[in-house]
Amino acid sequence: MWHQDEIHLTERPRGFHLITQELVGALPWLAECEMGILHLQLLHTSASLTLNENSDPDVRHDMNAFMRRLVPEGLDYFRHTLEGPDDMPAHVMASLLGTQLTLAVRDSRLVLGTWQGVWLGEHREQGGSRRVMATLTGKADP
Numbered sequence: 441m442w443h444q445d446e447i448h449l450t451e452r453p454r455g456f457h458l459i460t461q462e463l464v465g466a467l468p469w470l471a472e473c474e475m476g477i478l479h480l481q482l483l484h485t486s487a488s489l490t491l492n493e494n495s496d497p498d499v500r501h502d503m504n505a506f507m508r509r510l511v512p513e514g515l516d517y518f519r520h521t522l523e524g525p526d527d528m529p530a531h532v533m534a535s536l537l538g539t540q541l542t543l544a545v546r547d548s549r550l551v552l553g554t555w556q557g558v559w560l561g562e563h564r565e566q567g568g569s570r571r572v573m574a575t576l577t578g579k580a581d582p
Contacts, residue, residue: 441476441580443469446483449570452562454526456492456500460557464550467574476545476578483571486530486564488537494557507533507561530563537561545578 447466449459463480464470470478482489493499511532513525520528541558544551560570 441472441576441578443467443574443576445469445574447572447574449560449572451567451569452560454562454565454567455504456490457560457562458494458497458500458557459560460494460550460552463558463572463574467576469576470545470550471548472580473545473548473576473578474581475547476576478543478545478550479575480541480543480558481573481575482539482560483573484539484567485534486527487539487567487570488534488561488563489539489541489572490537490559490561491541491543491552491556492559493555494552495555500559503561507536507563511536524565526563526565530567533561533563545576548581 445467447463449462480489492503511529513529518528520531562570
């Protein structure tokens with residue numbers, strides 16, 4: 441079986457956001473999959489996808505604080521500045537964290553560790569809505 445769909449995520453403020461349930465809710469065909477692979481590709485260059493803590497929101501807060509300190513705005517050697525002071529740092533963060541995830545599927549569910557969830561890293565102050573291309577390949581339920 442093969443399925444592919446574009447998921448439209450709602451606009452979110454700068455920071456890290458747990459989006460696992462929003463993704464699963466947008467993928468009804470996941471229920472048909474006994475075993476497979478789900479590939480998620482964020483269709484943007486100033487946001488990221490990553491897999492991390494799904495329980496304590498302090499982890500998302502701390503990750504945002506760390507990334508903003510790691511790649512601060514206003515670095516004098518950035519030349520790409522016409523789109524605002526947060527744009528070039530957002531591109532750097534997206535490249536560091538990545539824009540794609542590949543997740544196992546078993547028994548119609550994502551195979552995630554106990555404390556794992558999918559995060560959207562929104563690295564712009566006004567990033568807007570985001571799109572994710574989801575591609576599932578696998579063995580359908582009999």
